[in-house]
Amino acid sequence: MNFPLYFSKKIAFSKDNKNNLSKVIVYIGRLSVALGIIVSLITISTGLGSKKAIEDRISNFSGDISVKSTRSNSSYNSSVLETQGLDINAVKKIPGVAGLQSYASVSGILRTETNFAGIILKGVGKDFDKARFQPFMISGSIPDYKEDGYNNEIILSEKIANDLSLKPNDSIVTIFSKEDQKPIYRKFVVKGIYKTDIKLVDDLYIIGDINHVRKVMNMEDKQVGGLDIFLDDTDQIDHVFPEIEKYIGYKNYAEKVTEKYPQILDWINIFNQNISLIIAIMLIVVVINVIMILLILIIERTNSIGVLKTMGASNAQIRSIFINYTLLIMVPGLVAGNIIGLGLLLIQKYTGFIKLDPENYFISTVPVDLNPLYIIAVSVGIFIVSGIAMILPSYLISKISPVRAIKYS
Secondary structure, eight states: OOOOHHHHHHHHHHGGGGGOOHHHHHHHHHHHHHHHHHHHHHHHHHHHHHHHHHHHHHHOOOOOOOEEETTSSSSOOOOOOOOOOOHHHHTTSSSTEEEEEEEEEEEEEESSSOEEEEEEEEEOTTOOOOHHHHGGGGEOOOOOOOOSSOEEEEEEHHHHHHHHHHHOOEEEEEEEEEEEEEOOEEEEEEEEEEEOOOOOHTTEEEEHHHHHHHTTTTTTTTOEEEEEEEEEEGHHHHHHHHHHHTTBBTTEEEEEHHHHOOHHHHHHHHHHHHHHHHHHHHHHHHHHHHHHHHHHHHTTTTHHHHHHHHHHHHHHHHHHHHHHHHHHHHHHHHHHHHHHHHHHHHHHHHOOOOOOOOOHHSSSSSOOOOOHHHHHHHHHHHHHHHHHHHHTTGGGGGGGOOHHHTEEE
C-alpha cells in the first residue's frame, strides 16, 4: 500500500477539515485554480480559433499558395503565367494539395451616377471552387463561369456594395484603363454579394469572368494570370511549398499567402505571443497560491507532522503526504474551472454573442477552437507544474522537530 497517498486521502476527505482554520484559504486556492483554468482555456481556444479563422478565410479566398509569372510587378494587373516548365497535373498530385484554380486580375473603377470605387476584378474560370467560396456569400448566388463567351455576372463585396448602394440584380458600369489606349467600358450585373471580414480583400476585390480580364489585358483564350493552390492543411504549407516549386517552371514563382498579406501574418503572430504570455501569468498565479496553501497546511498540522515522525515516518514520506494532500485539494478547482470554461466557450461557439470589429480584427465574431489536446494539456500541465513547484517548499517539514512539535501543540 502507498502510505503517503493513502494518508493524504484520509486527511483530505476527513470531515474534521470542515472546521479547520485553513478552510477559507483552501477555498481561495481552489478559486485561483478554477480561474486559472478558465482564463487559460478561453485564451487558448479563442486565440487559436481566431488564428485559424483568419488563416482559413484568406486561404479560401486566394489560396494557400499562389503561382505567378516572374514578370509580375507590384500592380494588380496580372502578367501572363508562363507555361514552360509548368506541370499543373503534377502539382495536383502532390500530397497535401486539395485543389487549384486559375485566375487573372485587372484593376478598374466601378461607377454609378453618384459614386465610384476603385476595384480589382479577379477573373475566374470553369475551375473556380464555388463550394470553397460559398461560406463567404451573404446574398444572391455564385455565377457559373464556363469560359464559353463572356459572363457579365459579378460578385461584389458587401463593403463595395454598400458604398455604391448596390444589391443583387443591379447593373453597374466598370471602367478599365490601359496605357496609350482609350478607357474600356464594361456593364456588369451584380449576381451576389460576399463578405470575408478581411479589410484587405473586401475593400477591393470583385469576382467575375476571366474572359473579361483576358479581353482587357489582351491575353489569349487559354492564358491565365496565376494559380491559387489550396492545401488540405494550411499548417503544412512549409512542407508542401518546396514540392510545388519543382513543377512551376523557372519563369514563374510561388508565393505563400502569409507573404502575400504580411499584415495578416503580423496580426496572427500577436495571437501566439499573447497566448504564451497569458498562460505564463496564470500558471505563476496558480503555483504561488498552491505553494501558499501547502505552507499553511504544514504550519497548521505541525502537531501531526511531529506524531508521524515519532511513529517512524521519514521526511520524504511526510513531504509526499502534504504534496498529495494539496494536489487533492486542487481537484475540485480543476473540475469547476473546466466545466465553467468549456461552458462559456460552447455558448460562444454556438451563439457567437461576443462580436468584434472586422476593421481591426479581420473577423466579426470571436471564434472558438475546442481542441481536446489543448484542453487536457491545460489541466494536466497546471497539475504537474504545481506538484513540481511544491517540492522545494515541502522541505520545511524536515526542519520541524518531532519533540517540539508535540510539546508545543
